[in-house]
Amino acid sequence: MRCEVIAVGTELLLGQIVDTNSAFIGEQLSMVGIDSFFQSKVGDNRLRIAQAIQIALGRSDAVIVCGGLGPTQDDITRDAIADVMGVPLVRDPLIEDRIRAMFMSRGRQMPSNNLRQAEVPAGASVLPVQPGTAPGIRATVAAGGQDKVIYALPGVPWEMQEMLVGAVLPDLSERAGLASVIGSRVIRTWGHSESALAERLAPYHDELDQSGRATLAFLASGIEGLKVRLTTRADSHREVQRTLGREVDRVASLLGDAVFSTDDESMEEVVLALCESQGLTLGTAESVTGGLIASRLTEVAGSSRVFRGAVVSYASEVKFDLLGVRPGPVICDEAAGEMALGACRVLGCDVSVAVTGVAGPDPQEGHGPGTVFCATCVDGEVRPKMLRLPGDRRRVRQFACISVLDLLRMRLSKRV
Amino acid sequence: MRCEVIAVGTELLLGQIVDTNSAFIGEQLSMVGIDSFFQSKVGDNRLRIAQAIQIALGRSDAVIVCGGLGPTQDDITRDAIADVMGVPLVRDPLIEDRIRAMFMSRGRQMPSNNLRQAEVPAGASVLPVQPGTAPGIRATVAAGGQDKVIYALPGVPWEMQEMLVGAVLPDLSERAGLASVIGSRVIRTWGHSESALAERLAPYHDELDQSGRATLAFLASGIEGLKVRLTTRADSHREVQRTLGREVDRVASLLGDAVFSTDDESMEEVVLALCESQGLTLGTAESVTGGLIASRLTEVAGSSRVFRGAVVSYASEVKFDLLGVRPGPVICDEAAGEMALGACRVLGCDVSVAVTGVAGPDPQEGHGPGTVFCATCVDGEVRPKMLRLPGDRRRVRQFACISVLDLLRMRLSKRV
Numbered sequence: 001m002r003c004e005v006i007a008v009g010t011e012l013l014l015g016q017i018v019d020t021n022s023a024f025i026g027e028q029l030s031m032v033g034i035d036s037f038f039q040s041k042v043g044d045n046r047l048r049i050a051q052a053i054q055i056a057l058g059r060s061d062a063v064i065v066c067g068g069l070g071p072t073q074d075d076i077t078r079d080a081i082a083d084v085m086g087v088p089l090v091r092d093p094l095i096e097d098r099i100r101a102m103f104m105s106r107g108r109q110m111p112s113n114n115l116r117q118a119e120v121p122a123g124a125s126v127l128p129v130q131p132g133t134a135p136g137i138r139a140t141v142a143a144g145g146q147d148k149v150i151y152a153l154p155g156v157p158w159e160m161q162e163m164l165v166g167a168v169l170p171d172l173s174e175r176a177g178l179a180s181v182i183g184s185r186v187i188r189t190w191g192h193s194e195s196a197l198a199e200r201l202a203p204y205h206d207e208l209d210q211s212g213r214a215t216l217a218f219l220a221s222g223i224e225g226l227k228v229r230l231t232t233r234a235d236s237h238r239e240v241q242r243t244l245g246r247e248v249d250r251v252a253s254l255l256g257d258a259v260f261s262t263d264d265e266s267m268e269e270v271v272l273a274l275c276e277s278q279g280l281t282l283g284t285a286e287s288v289t290g291g292l293i294a295s296r297l298t299e300v301a302g303s304s305r306v307f308r309g310a311v312v313s314y315a316s317e318v319k320f321d322l323l324g325v326r327p328g329p330v331i332c333d334e335a336a337g338e339m340a341l342g343a344c345r346v347l348g349c350d351v352s353v354a355v356t357g358v359a360g361p362d363p364q365e366g367h368g369p370g371t372v373f374c375a376t377c378v379d380g381e382v383r384p385k386m387l388r389l390p391g392d393r394r395r396v397r398q399f400a401c402i403s404v405l406d407l408l409r410m411r412l413s414k415r416v
Numbered sequence: 417m418r419c420e421v422i423a424v425g426t427e428l429l430l431g432q433i434v435d436t437n438s439a440f441i442g443e444q445l446s447m448v449g450i451d452s453f454f455q456s457k458v459g460d461n462r463l464r465i466a467q468a469i470q471i472a473l474g475r476s477d478a479v480i481v482c483g484g485l486g487p488t489q490d491d492i493t494r495d496a497i498a499d500v501m502g503v504p505l506v507r508d509p510l511i512e513d514r515i516r517a518m519f520m521s522r523g524r525q526m527p528s529n530n531l532r533q534a535e536v537p538a539g540a541s542v543l544p545v546q547p548g549t550a551p552g553i554r555a556t557v558a559a560g561g562q563d564k565v566i567y568a569l570p571g572v573p574w575e576m577q578e579m580l581v582g583a584v585l586p587d588l589s590e591r592a593g594l595a596s597v598i599g600s601r602v603i604r605t606w607g608h609s610e611s612a613l614a615e616r617l618a619p620y621h622d623e624l625d626q627s628g629r630a631t632l633a634f635l636a637s638g639i640e641g642l643k644v645r646l647t648t649r650a651d652s653h654r655e656v657q658r659t660l661g662r663e664v665d666r667v668a669s670l671l672g673d674a675v676f677s678t679d680d681e682s683m684e685e686v687v688l689a690l691c692e693s694q695g696l697t698l699g700t701a702e703s704v705t706g707g708l709i710a711s712r713l714t715e716v717a718g719s720s721r722v723f724r725g726a727v728v729s730y731a732s733e734v735k736f737d738l739l740g741v742r743p744g745p746v747i748c749d750e751a752a753g754e755m756a757l758g759a760c761r762v763l764g765c766d767v768s769v770a771v772t773g774v775a776g777p778d779p780q781e782g783h784g785p786g787t788v789f790c791a792t793c794v795d796g797e798v799r800p801k802m803l804r805l806p807g808d809r810r811r812v813r814q815f816a817c818i819s820v821l822d823l824l825r826m827r828l829s830k831r832v
């Protein structure tokens with residue numbers, strides 16, 4: 001069973017709104033095991049909406065059209081579907097009564113425009129779930145010698161979501177005769193490039209492809225790490241989880257140290273959990289990252305059980321006066337180490353990370369952008385490390401953040 | 417001139433990533449006056465990518481394909497374009513050298529996979545703007561008796577954006593022989609709701625609509641403020657700028673104090689510029705924002721001329737011991753004021769902002785999530801203010817950040 005998604009709205013094409021509805025629908029379809037190979041956006045134009053529906057019907061079994069069901073002159077999804085079906089629009093007296101009643105109950109006069117929403121293509125039916133004023137529509141059409149189905153849903157996200165989950169997915173699953181369940185798990189890694197991971201997993205990837213027991217995808221996600229996603233399908237939720245568990249273990253053992261989470265946790269969550277389980281408090285001393293590490297750590301709810309605070313020592317004097325860095329060069333191993341020690345002392349924490357370096361655009365102390373010295377302090381022992389990071393100012397800061405937390409993670413996970 | 421956008425990636429269809437690239441490209445196309453009537457998403461499948469390109473070429477003059485140019489086996493946009501053109505892929509020695517040099521400069525071994533990125537369809541050319549390892553491609557094909565053009569851009573947003581603006585838009589505009597120039601300016605505001613701004617601008621908005629000399633749009637942008645965008649079109653760049661200048665002045669005078677920038681600057685940039693022009697250094701003391709304010713300030717290149725540092729006093733003891741807050745409740749006016757004074761003393765800066773409060777999900781000291789006490793310190797004089805902020809943990813932190821910087825902005829702009 002193949003189902004396409006068409007999002008309707010000129011504002012989507014102009015980038016005034018990002019189309020998140022299609023992503024939601026695509027995710028829901030994949031969860032119930034329905035393929036969605038194409039998704040498109042089209043403006044508020046009757047001819048072009050009809051064209052898009054026709055193309056979709058030509059290569060798929062079902063189409064979900066999202067948006068253009070409101071009461072204004074711009075809302076012409078109903079008309080376009082009627083054109084595709086070759087039928088006129090007819091007013092549905094039940095919808096008309098319902099819309100009138102909704103306005104009455106709110107003590108408001110119904111603008112006559114709203115009666116447009118009571119019109120449906122002749123022969124189409126109204127979806128049984130109706131959370132708002134815009135009624136969802138279901139129509140069957142013959143195409144390519146087959147009966148295919150068009151669903152029209154409103155573009156307002158919560159209305160669309162209720163109708164999709166409550167009416168469209170059950171109907172589609174029934175049409176498809178689907179028994180199978182789909183599921184996926186995300187493994188997060190750091191420290192290797194996408195192509196290096198791909199190379200290390202190549203034989204396993206081939207084996208997976210041949211057996212068909214799961215699929216594998218890579219996803220570079222900046223400060224969130226490089227993700228490896230495993231997806232599989234089976235008859236029951238339980239079987240899906242069992243297969244995923246086995247394959248996740250395989251990938252984790254092939255990638256070793258590079259894996260920081262097999263459950264899609266962020267690096268911050270992993271480091272906070274490691275500290276908490278070992279009864280350690282954490283602090284940061286930040287120059288080039290300027291508070292980014294602290295900000296990311298404190299975005300995690302409950303971080304206050306572990307995180308004590310940070311000293312952002314952007315000016316050199318703050319490094320010298322507050323953190324006790326010895327006057328001299330501040331972009332070097334020694335300064336990073338002294339910052340990490342200073343953080344533990346000043347903030348009263350057990351472990352710390354520290355970062356100093358050059359984010360750019362200008363060089364500093366003879367170092368080009370991307371040169372970063374970081375340090376971790378565990379049990380009073382400091383370990384510095386130099387990094388060469390790619391990208392612009394923003395990326396250098398983000399990569400510095402995840403890189404130094406990863407160093408702390410590796411030290412803590414070997415500590416017990 | 418019609419240009420379609422095709423976003424490539426199975427993860428887009430599955431809703432694992434929301435496709436924001438198409439929205440960006442659509443906006444940029446509309447800004448230079450190029451129509452984009454259809455946009456689509458397709459998975460990492462060679463045949464279907466080629467199909468999508470063919471459909472697009474059948475109804476438009478140009479296609480921008482975004483994504484699928486990486487080094488892995490999944491990245492097959494190059495192959496699909498070659499299929500559409502009916503040519504093989506050939507290795508470009510210049511790109512090969514460039515990729516090798518990039519890995520060398522980072523001191524890393526190049527995985528052999530990366531050489532895939534040096535392959536281009538025979539007859540296609542490489543875009544002159546190459547910010548990352550993935551080279552952008554430009555190919556012309558005959559379709560429907562016309563020469564049409566395909567651009568392939570990487571899916572990584574910053575790389576795509578640099579190539580689009582630097583290479584694709586100029587090329588498309590030249591092909592379209594576009595005479596009329598479109599331009600826009602963004603006014604940023606803080607402290608009023610969208611509906612309050614709309615109400616204040618209503619008569620002016622009506623006047624604009626009737627005259628047709630510019631269009632007005634609102635855009636709520638979280639920590640970036642609430643944006644008001646003016647767009648106009650004329651025969652020359654100079655005339656566009658003149659009209660926009662006049663209208664921006666009108667809007668700014670109607671909105672008064674709420675406007676923090678008439679040139680799309682962030683609140684951080686505005687505050688840093690105010691400090692610099694008055695010869696003041698700046699620091700922050702942060703609890704609920706956990707370093708977010710410092711992190712935002714230091715994201716601005718050149719912030720080191722003004723910003724000295726931050727104390728993130730997440731644990732109460734850090735507030736007491738390091739910042740000199742008197743022991744007692746820490747979510748109140750007094751604590752915020754003492755934090756601001758402490759920041760100036762400890763960091764040796766002239767002015768400061770401080771924030772303490774509850775981001776949630778749990779209440780603290782009897783205050784619910786969204787209760788925030790902040791303070792500014794200018795010329796040694798502290799001014800506290802209580803805020804009630806809406807939203808979840810993330811939004812409370814973001815709104816606290818822009819709100820306290822806005823208080824400092826207003827104090828500094830009245831200081832001279």
